[in-house]
Each structure stands twice: as structure tokens, then as C-alpha cells.
Amino acid sequence: MATEPSWELYRSYLSVLQEGSLSGAARALGLAQPTVGRHVEALETSLGLNLFTRSQTGLLPTPAALELKPYAEAMHSSAAALMRAAEGQGDVRGTVRISASEMIGAEVLPPIVAELQAAHPGLKVELALTNRVEDLLLREADIAVRMVRPNQDALLARRIGVVELGLYAHREYLRKRGTPEKTADLAKHALIGFDEETPFLRAGSKSLPGWRRDAFAMRTDSDLAQFALIRAGAGIGVCQVALARRYPDLVRVMGDDFMFPLEMWVAMHEDLRHSARCKVPFDALCLGLEHHVA
Template structure:
């Protein structure tokens, strides 16, 4: 394999994977189709392997292409991180910060804070990544991450922001129609909302509430935001963050004495970013936002 293949060739390779054709990759990258063809040919010559085969639906990746895909995606993440780092230590709060958070936190909690942050620092740009997959900060998949677990890597700066309480909730309309469960056994007569695939949280929930199994779910969706939407629509009983449920008086707690679950919330970033104004400002704003979100509410 030759060693003079530049990053732009792998960027072209990823574009062909995504678009399924040379012409589509050319449009996506803003280059000519012959240039795309030359890049792919150079990669194939370097690897001494065909990377794509033609079909009626477009270009299909070979096993060789699938084998190098992950490495190329890592190169893309690293290139993006280098670009962000290049402007990370300029004077003032300016440039791009990539923030990763769970789906619910990213969609339901962070946007108001990010709007205020941009009002104070209009030159700041935020890339928000709502995902339940843990982004690798050491590989620069994100600059700052909100996680529901303490970080394990030594090179990360972390601040605990509190505990997110989870409970079972249902919409008032659903409970008026089907009644309020009194015991965990009553849940077997209700429409339950949960995950399709087994998750660590589902296993932990089953330990607290044995009836909470995949087979018992009337609605299965591998998205926290999707589950929240189903609860709000009155589809059934599901798990919801208590802080979010308190925003809507029509969402009522179900069996609080039988099911309560708390998740530690952490804000983390690579220690190399501490000297950058934009990363520090964003990190501190995230901590304050999540501390307010997780602050216990006194019982009335």
C-alpha cells in the first residue's frame, strides 16, 4: 500500500458510500465527477482491492470498503476536531463547539440554555449531537459530552451535575380511560411503552420492577424521545424524567413507591480544551443548566 494518499481521498470515499454514486458524491463535495473517480481509483490501487461494484441501484461497497469504513470515519472526526482546535484558542468566545448529549437531554433540556448562550456569545457556533451512544471524547467525536455515568478515561475533565430522577408516567387522558394502577401486578392490564432492544437500563428496570419486560410492552421504540412522545400522546405508561413530567400537569406519576430510578449526570471534555474560552464557557453553561434540571424539588 502506498503512503501518499491524502485525507481528501478518504473524504471522497465516504461520500461515495453515502451517496451510492460518483455523481452524487461529486455534488455533495462540490467537485467534479472525474475527480471523484480518480480518488476512488487511487484508493483501489493503493489497497489493491476493488472498493465498489456496480449494480442497478448504484455503487455497492465491497468487503474491503466496509473494512476501512470505520477508519475513514475516524479520520473524518479527527479532521473536524483539528479544524475546531485550530480556532479554539483565539481571543474571545468564537468558533465551533460540538456537544453530545442523550436524546432527551439534547432535545428537551439543552436548547433554551443554548439559545441564551448564543445571545451572550453570538460568535459561538454549537454542533448539538443528540444520541444515546457514548461519543469518544479522546477520539474527538465530540468536544463536550453530557453523560449519565462518570467518565473512566484519565485525560477527561468531568463535573458532576446531579441526579436525573426517572419514574413511570402516563397522560391524564389515558389514566381516566384505563384507571390508575395500584400495584405492580396491575401493569399487566395496561399498555406499556418501552425499548425494542435489550438495554442496560431495561435490565436495571426489570430488577426493580419484574413486570417491566420487552414482551410486556405494547409500544416498542428504541428512542427516548419517541417514548416521551408516546407518553404525551396518551398511548400508555412509560418511563419519563420527573423534571420533564413536572412541566406538564397532565402527566401523572404511576406507582412512585414501586419504581424510582436515578442516573448520575456528568459534563465531560478533554483536558486539552480547558484553556480555550469557547469550550470553558460552554462547559460551565452546561453544568449550570443540568444542575438546575436535576435540582430536587421539595415535597409540598
């Protein structure tokens, strides 16, 4: 390799991987299509590898391209983290990226973030809502709200408390279908659950036999969609006790039979502990979430 490829070449290659075509990558990057094509060709020449093959549906990545993908993604995350850090030098300003699950990000964080941004107008907040645990060591996010205990030594983590999950249904649904009193009664009801098996589903099945994929009348991997189905009276599903309290028409069922606790943690890379851009949001999140679980 005569010269080390520049980041812009990797960025174009990664965008083609994600978009599946030169034209799609060009639109995503705001570049001309020939420019993206030249970047990919230059990277292939520098690395001595073929990264894509043409097909009727677009560009197909070669095995070499797929093997390099996680490294390019790590470079992309680091470059984005560098820009956020550069923006936030000095006062509480710049961009902070917060990762959280769908439910926490959509139902719990908005008022906390709104108050934070009102107090610090120079701060920009990116909310990455995903049930995937984003890697803070790779700087995919600055701060993460997690429902599992972080296990990396390089993270600064604070335990917020325990979030209790329960089975809930709309009052009108129970009026029509009756209220289950024991586990066997659930077989007579419309159950709302996940489509893909998850660690949570496996753990839930242990504490509530019969709570399995083939028993669900409605399946979705979106926690928000499940919550919406419960509120719409579609059936019985799992949701956070603290969130259900906001809706008087939601009734907890079989509370003695199904109580599933999840620990809540807020974490960030320990290198960010002295960054006002991250430390102030970290403390605000911890305070707001402590009120949520109280």
C-alpha cells in the same frame, strides 16, 4: 505505497461508503461525480486494494473497505475537530460540538444553548443528539453530556447529579383505564417502551419485573417519541421526573415501586481545558444542568 494518499481521497471513499453511490457522495461533498470516482480509484491504486464492487443497487464495499472504515471515520472526526479548534483561537468564538441524548438535547439544552450563544455571538454550537456514547478521545464531539460515568483517563469530567426516572401517564388515560397500584396491574395497561433491548431496559426489568419488550403495546427506540406518546395519553411510560413536572397533566404512578436513578456527567477532552471555545460552554452546561437536576 509510493506516496501517502491525501485526506481528500479518504474523504471521498468514506462518503461513498455512507451514501452507497458515486452520485450520492458527489452531492454530499459538493463535488463532480467523476472527481469522486477518480479519488476512489486513486486511493485503491495507492493502497493496492479493491474497495468497491458495482451492483444494480450501487457500489458495494469490499471487506477491505469495511475494515478501513473506522480509521477513515477517526480521520474525519479529527479533521472536523481541527477546523473547530482553528476557528476558536482567542476569544469565545468558533464552533463547539456538543453530544447529548435525545431527551437532554431536545428538552433541556435549548435554553442553556440559547443563553450561551446570546452571551457569545461569535460562538457556533453543533448539537449532536444521539443515545450512542460518542468518543471524545476520537474528537467525535468536543463536549458530551452523558448519563453514565466517563471512564477514560484523558477526559475532564464533572458530575452534575442524579436524574430520577419514573413511570408516568396522562391524567386522561388514567381516568379511562384506571391507575395501577402494583406491578401486576401493569399487565392491564398499554405500556410504552423500547423496540431494541438496551442496557437501560435490562436494568429497568430488574427493578420492575414485567417491564420487558413483549409487554409493550407501543415500541420505539426514540426517547422523544416515547415522551410524546405519554403526553398524548397513549399509555404508561418512563420519563425524567424533572421533565414530567413541566406538564401538569402527567401523573406519576407506582412511585414507590419504580424509582430509577441515572447519574449525569459533562465531559470533554482534557486538552481542551484551556480553550475558551470549549471551557466557557462546558461551564455553562454544568451550571444549567445543575439547575435541571436540582
